[in-house]
Amino acid sequence: MDKQTLHNTRARILPYVHNTPIFTSHLLDDMSGAKLYFKCENFQKMGAFKMRGAVNAILQLSTEQQERGVVTHSSGNFAQALSLAAKILNVPAYIVMPDNAPKVKSEAVVGYGGNITLCAATIAAREAAAAKIVAERGATFIHPSNNLNVILGNATVGMELLQAHPNLQMIVSPVGGGGLIAGTALSSHFFGVDCKTIGGEPKVVDDAYRSMQTGQIEKNEVSHTIADGLRTQLGDINFPIIQQYVDHIICVEEQEIIQAMKLLWERLKIVVEPSSAVAFAAVLKNRDYFKDQHVAIILSGGNVDLETIKFS
């Protein structure tokens, strides 16, 4: 791993993704005590950073592999990202989804041209369904977060931040499966000047926080956080990167996530997912730590079901 690998990744995916805008707000600076830079991946294609990793993973396949297609199991943004990336690159995409996934999610995948295979809502069932597609079609399995090419694609978020603001002292990323924060940590390490990578994680699914403490990948017993993109756990490819390059992880309560999300909607006038608000909540909760620092916050996506969201 070196700078050039990351430069090559950025050049590779550049024609297919947006260099998303970075928003600032005097009012949110005053509230937090820090100078904040919000990286708006809610404006990324298909509405989340996941597009970057999906494009990079497909582009790293051989022509033969691309012809046989790609497979993933996800009911969230990566399913949509892989479907859209595959469509743009003219590659078949097979998406394994649990049969209890919200209709709006499966419709989005179909809208982007993905081929859905439904399975029972267990890890064993989805892994079996994906393995079957790999065996039958020769398609390549792309994990949503525990895949080095996905991680490298995700690293371009931090690269764009540091290109625009080389003086950043901290980048705060939400932590779910670990793919975004691992990529972010690589970008801070290779392109920042003493720039720390810090994670924000919901307290009720604090597996990454505990994994950093114990030195092994921990699991969650429950998954009932509003930040539905962060219910997953770390993997053996991203965890070593996180251990080496992430400074620390801050856990936040559900109510803090909702309050942070409301502030982002009200003050920045943008729609972001609960998962996006976790990183901002971590900053608001630790005012003294972030005081007077130049802090980037990655707003990871904007795909939310408006009919179910409640602020009151």
Add this chain to the structure above:
Amino acid sequence: MDKQTLHNTRARILPYVHNTPIFTSHLLDDMSGAKLYFKCENFQKMGAFKMRGAVNAILQLSTEQQERGVVTHSSGNFAQALSLAAKILNVPAYIVMPDNAPKVKSEAVVGYGGNITLCAATIAAREAAAAKIVAERGATFIHPSNNLNVILGNATVGMELLQAHPNLQMIVSPVGGGGLIAGTALSSHFFGVDCKTIGGEPKVVDDAYRSMQTGQIEKNEVSHTIADGLRTQLGDINFPIIQQYVDHIICVEEQEIIQAMKLLWERLKIVVEPSSAVAFAAVLKNRDYFKDQHVAIILSGGNVDLETIKFS
């Protein structure tokens, strides 16, 4: 009125307002059949286009007038805009508000440094309260929409659109008090190449539509539209401009406004007020008319009470 007047206006207010971004969306283009350009005044200072007219009106006062301050009556965005513009320009601002105005509105005005005078919720009471401040303090009354300097300030929205996209064939603006559409019509006339200005208005408060038909300023009997910024009526300064330069006005139902707003939030990932969605609803409703045209839609603001908004 000539091009130079508008150029001078833009130069005058430029240090104090944002040249807001213009968003595009393939998906919304496909849905509408037109090529759409969304002018995001929700990202304007204080969250609405009103900042432009407020700044221009204050800057056109003499030093003596500025020292004595400015007055307006408004419970909406113009109260906040005049307060913030006055604060930035170091001028006292007196805001007359009905005593039943939502607390969130009066708090916002106070937050921007405005001095509030509460009055009974009638037109007579608010006009009397404003007149008293004018008499006692020598302050200058600035009407939210029926003031030529406010209209000229608002015209800079359309100027920025036509500077970025000189080939625009139509600009669609919401119609309330008439200040935004009058300014927009001036910009289309002086800077567009056969660029039409079209209004979008809620059907339940269709006073501007009827005024265009009868040739005189019509009133509304009711005001119960969700588009709370559009409940007001035209004035004797903006109506002649509207008559001369606006092509026509399209009325939309309440449900169409909500659906259009939901699409903007979901697809553009931005928070816009119901009033902003009225112009987009007008385009969606008249697919054949707008088909294949280059159409700008002015998203007038983003100040909405998230705790009361309902999409389901």
